[in-house]
Amino acid sequence: MLYLVEHFYSIQGEGKYTGVPSLFFRFGGCNMRCEGFGCIETLADGRELVGCDTLYAVDKQAFGAQWQAIEKVERLLEIFKSYTVPEDVDIVFTGGEPLLHANNPVFIAFVEYFIANHHRVTFETNSAVAIDFEQYPVYKSCIYALSVKLSNSGEPYSKRVCPEIFNSIITHADETFFKFTVDAKSLQSGLQDEIDAIISLAHKTDVTCMPKGGSKDEVESNTEAVIEYCKAKGFRYSDRLHIRIWDQNKGV
Secondary structure (H helix, E strand, O other): OEEEEEEEEEEOOOOOOOOOEEEEEEEOOOOOOOHHHOEEEEOOOOOEEEEOOOHHHOOHHHHHHHOEEEOOHHHHHHHHHOOOOOOOOEEEEEOOOHHHHOOOHHHHHHHHHHHHOOOOEEEEEOOOOOOOOOOOHHHHHOEEEEOOOOHHHOOOHHHHOOHHHHHHHHHHOOEEEEEEEEOHHHHOOOHHHHHHHHHHOOOOOEEEEEEOOOOHHHHHHHHHHHHHHHHHHOOEEOOOHHHHHHOOOOOO
């Protein structure tokens, strides 16, 4: 089953296309939890869950009642066509981990619709879910923000760093770039070496780094350190513009 958590028209808040008007489709489910990011979601019964800043798209047991079950591509196209957007608006698939659905016929048909109609399609992925590019060639025409998780995510190395997967994406896709989430504290304790090691395992592609944070204050607290790091390494700095503007992640 395919679950749609939310959809919204905004600007891209992070990565190579920051500031570009984009229509987002956030799908439910993830192969990671990233408790190291320390973002807290408080449930109606007062319980607190810890994970990434989109935990509401990760934990089906806690948030599944808010997820919309999608059985036909026509429903997704109906949602898309309900928006008044530029004819060639950018489309962003995010999550959770959207590529968990890469073999789903409804999901594939939705991607094929956008590619056939000349939209720029970006997947925001943790780069640990394989794509069968030969069976589903439409994925070759997409862009991939490869958000390989670092040790500050709290996930084990073997689960989060999958060179055979991100190299396959880099090899087959029209466009890719790494997008690392970095915080000031981790930069002081060897995160630079960790990023260098991951890049050394990869085919050549651009590198972008952005400050960790699920709130405006946290993003701000990490910004200067990440900028200085990018200057030293020659990497692209990405802000988290949606959080800096709206101080939230949902629906923006």
